[in-house]
Amino acid sequence: MPVNLKQLAELLGLSQTTVSRALNGYPEVNAKTRQRVLKAVRETGYRPNRAAQRLATGKAYSIGLVMPIASGIGSDIHFGEFLAGLAEEAVKHDFHFVLNPSAPEDEEATFRRLAASGNVDALFLAHMRSNDPRIAILKSLSIPFVVHGRSIGGPKDYPFLDIDNTGAFYDATRLLIQLGHRRIALINGQEHLAFAIRRKKGVTRALKEWDLELDETLVHHSVMTDEYGYRSMQRFLKQPDPPTAVLCSSTALALGAVRAINQAGLTVGTDISIIAHDDVLPMLKPENFSVPLTTTRSSLRAAGARVASRLIGGILDRGAYPDQELWRAELIVRASTGPASAKKINSRKRV
Amino acid sequence: MPVNLKQLAELLGLSQTTVSRALNGYPEVNAKTRQRVLKAVRETGYRPNRAAQRLATGKAYSIGLVMPIASGIGSDIHFGEFLAGLAEEAVKHDFHFVLNPSAPEDEEATFRRLAASGNVDALFLAHMRSNDPRIAILKSLSIPFVVHGRSIGGPKDYPFLDIDNTGAFYDATRLLIQLGHRRIALINGQEHLAFAIRRKKGVTRALKEWDLELDETLVHHSVMTDEYGYRSMQRFLKQPDPPTAVLCSSTALALGAVRAINQAGLTVGTDISIIAHDDVLPMLKPENFSVPLTTTRSSLRAAGARVASRLIGGILDRGAYPDQELWRAELIVRASTGPASAKKINSRKRV
DNA sequence: CATTCCTCCCAAAGCGCTTTGGATACCCTG
DNA sequence: CAGGGTATCCAAAGCGCTTTGGGAGGAATG
Structure with missing residues (x-):
């Protein structure tokens, strides 16, 4: 039995009009009266009926x-x-x-x-x-x-x-370049999505400032699941001149990428650097990766x-x-990024 | 400018009451009248105002x-x-x-x-x-x-x-047993969830009917992502006496499992059989797996x-x-299930 | 023929809120 | 002290629907 406006008004000895106005912040009501109303609301637990409000205002809420x-x-x-x-x-x-x-x-x-x-x-x-x-x-x-x-x-x-997707991936790429990386790969979201286009642009821009160019064979677009991250990374590592660093558009992609890296006998952060965009998914925290992940962070x-x-x-x-x-997006540096390794990655694979 | 009940009633020369009743299927309205009302509704595109209905009926819809x-x-x-x-x-x-x-x-x-x-x-x-x-x-x-x-x-x-989770996994297990499998693994959902408990029960029951027992080391519980499917399968394959068949509680898990199987140099359907439960996710169709997946299907x-x-x-x-x-759930047999291979799986790995 | 009973319809009263269009009282000006 | 503001409140009219409580007319009943 929730109390309604009429009852509340009676209780206060006021009209419904005044009570309604007090609650909706209209100016033509005395400050003291408003306080009284608010107090009564607290005591009675009054909650306006949404259906009635909808009908009266025409809003759907x-x-x-x-x-x-x-x-x-x-x-x-x-x-x-x-x-x-x-x-x-x-x-x-x-x-x-x-x-x-x-x-x-x-x-x-x-x-x-x-x-x-x-x-x-x-x-x-x-x-x-x-x-x-x-x-x-x-x-x-x-x-x-x-x-x-x-x-x-x-x-x-x-x-x-x-x-700022462009900015985020620009920053990330810049960090990698400063660490000495030159062959930088990108595992991105689906090609037609705006965020993916912008992230790629960020990478390109940063590289260009150092007179580097983005190698299109080091760019993959896909649905952002762990599996595609794995596949993409695997293919990158098979290239004659594999990347020393990789950017991932999501932590899910990064998860797969890390697995591919480990499987190739390489170590994240020393042999190969990785930065992912982190949407702050509760089930996929970058700090819980075996090697904590450097990320560009922005909570979805x-x-x-x-x-x-x-x-x-x-x-x-x-x-x-x-x-x-x-x-x-915040750039948060963790252990997955390190100086570009002098060691040629492919040589490892031949062991 | 949508038309409302009042206007509709006027248009028809009826009262709001009658129109309302005609629309809501009350018996006390002449069949002919009801047809007239329905026709007018179609012509005017009348749609009752939900806010008003809410208020009048007290239902929230x-x-x-x-x-x-x-x-x-x-x-x-x-x-x-x-x-x-x-x-x-x-x-x-x-x-x-x-x-x-x-x-x-x-x-x-x-x-x-x-x-x-x-x-x-x-x-x-x-x-x-x-x-x-x-x-x-x-x-x-x-x-x-x-x-x-x-x-x-x-x-x-x-x-x-x-x-019928128990039934589904009972059926699936039975099929595997009939194909000659004796070491059957289960990659299941999280342990505390009812469906996972029941699926395990289904497996156990089928095995018991053939005087077999479910080896607890061949049962994994986890969040149902592709990654955990991969991990679980990998661990199973490392066992001294690995399974010849595996049941997965979701196609996502199966995806990972298949990857692990392939990576071990084994072939799905011949070296190792796999059945997954298929929730009919549009992005993960069992028929599109490299080896089409036998599944228990029920659309989520x-x-x-x-x-x-x-x-x-x-x-x-x-x-x-x-x-x-x-x-x-329907049991749909595709190519991922086949007779238990005579070949000892682990011997392959030592090649 | 009077009565009862259906059948089919209607007027009007809400549902609980907002908002319009005044009222009333009080304070200032000049 | 009249006229004009200002601050504060209220009665009542909706919003568009459902539902109650009849009521008219004709058929069926006795």
Whole structure:
């Protein structure tokens, strides 16, 4: 038997209007009265009825999530982690989700349906590609949205939260170069994804500053699972002139890469250096690697929470959030990076 | 400018009452009238306002999801797949989700809060353990729920959807035994999870029928990732008397196991047989393995959809669903199973 | 023919909140 | 002391649906 606004108002000897206004921060209510109201709320445990608020305000108090069910995305470990961040924040504000599993070819229709339904106040978007067409669609539907990541090319006037992928991989590459590495490999995410393109750009840029060039045979793109990390590294090591250092776009990839390295009889950090991007997945901590991993770190869950904050803030029009945010990833040096070994790697394999 | 009930009623020259009843399947409305109403709905594209329905009925039209954020569960690939099934069905009925990320120790509090909030009509529960305490909690909160999986021990009178894990692994083991295998290994999910316990039981039972015993050194429990499959298999192969067949609790585990097998210079299907449980993950199809995988198959996404159906059906009290369902997994024989090789496996390694 | 019983429909009262459009009292100006 | 602000509060009208409590009309019953 939760108490409702009417009862609360009676209890206080006030009108519903005043109580409502006190709670929603309107100015035309005496400070003392507001305190009384707040106190009564605490004592009675009053919680406004969301259904009634929805009806009265026309807001849905929920955010739409188009869940990609394409191969290797929806079931991706990163998705769950980001979602946890989103949900963590949403639950604080009593926001709901409308989860829409959707194949890539149906996405546009899904957006339209969702926008027209009035069931969501805002949408969230991820897995940006270059010239991603979804941004234009969402704009034309004039429904608020926040993108996680950034497209490449096309208009830039849309709200997003991204990390500085170029910068992160530039920094990482720079570190490797300073340690004397010249043959640097990259095990990256899928080629069409914006973050992967930017990370590669970061590597290229750093190399160019030292008059080095990125060897395309030392770049692999794939779904970011441990298995592909293993395969890629294995193939790199088989090359006539294998890399002395490798950058991985995720700790999962790094896990596989490390295994391939060990299996080749090499040691991470001395024979070959490795830096991974760390999304701070609870199940895959870089400090727990047999050789603790040097990483560029940025919490995916924190990003999820922040996106949720911005979406919710926008809906409640509380507080002014920046429209575009670019988070800088931290470069954290651990034991997996060391000076380029003089020893020729392939010679080892012939033992 | 969506049309609402009032306008629709005016358009039809009927009262809101009658239109509402026509739409909600009440008997006291003439069949012809109902047809007229339905036709008008189609033409106008009328969709009842969910917020208003919520308020009027007191139902939330949404289901609560306690998302485990414990290590290796929330970010599990299987979670995403199940969730996609849930959402797929929910979206058809315009149901929302309340996602609650929660650490295991906070789960009880989360349940209470959720039940008291009135924000959800029903809850969904998964990752059953033996004597899982959460069932009793949910019962005491008297909120409808459906469990995916089943506890082991404790009262059995709660609604669930499970697959016959014991049966599936019994069948699989039987097949292996019939093919002449005697040393059979099991790479299983985490030890405390009910499905893993049951699968092991299935193996044990089948072996016992042939007067064989499950060698505990041939059983590994772990998070079901490709990496652990690899590690487990590697260790099995190093044993003095390695298995000639192995059962994997997921295709991800099998992926790793296959790699270990190949790496040892052995061939799947001839030197060593392998059967995996297949949750039908779009990114990991058993038929696409280098040697197509024999599996026990049961779609996780279908299970998600079914659980959603039952939850939603229960809320709308439409249709009678069985309270407890046990799905039988299909045993699908492909090329990864063959007669036990006469060749001693370890001898190969010494070449 | 009077009565009862269906069948089919309607008016109106909520559900619990927000918001509009005043009121009232008090304080300042000039 | 009249006129104009200002600060603070309230009554009531929705939001769009469901549901209660009839009520009219015709068929069936006695």
